[in-house]
Amino acid sequence: MTISANARQGSWTVSVQTDAVKDGGFQATIHVTHASPGGDFEHTFHHSTIFVTERDAVLEGLREGMTWIALKSTKTIAV
Template sequence: MTMSGKVSDSDWAVSARVDPVPGGFTCAIEVEHSDETRKFAHQFKHHRVFETEREAVLDGLHEGLVWIERKMAHSILCSGEG
């Protein structure tokens, strides 16, 4: 069984799922953000391999939250925006 975590608010959510790999654990991150007109979702893998599942899921959630913060501040524009 792998570890996972999720944090959310009314218009955004961040999920992190840990997967075992040789040498440790990786983390897959999914971010979702919605506004009045549309819903946006993005998935990515964390760039590191972690020694423990706990480290992987916590850092994955942190990376997702940073991504959401930048998206909501409009410092990240995605295809079809702007």
């Protein structure tokens, strides 16, 4: 079974989907979007950790996506 979740803050959205990995455990795929007058922004990436449970994978994926938004909003990173 695949679990997915999303969180929104202002014009930012984080969506996470979990997938089972071949050797056991679950990986989170994180999709970050931002709608703005200057153009929409999208970025998709995998969490670097393989998790034992889907619940952990989706929660950590949401946390990682929100952290990524904070770094992007403060111009700490540029993509």
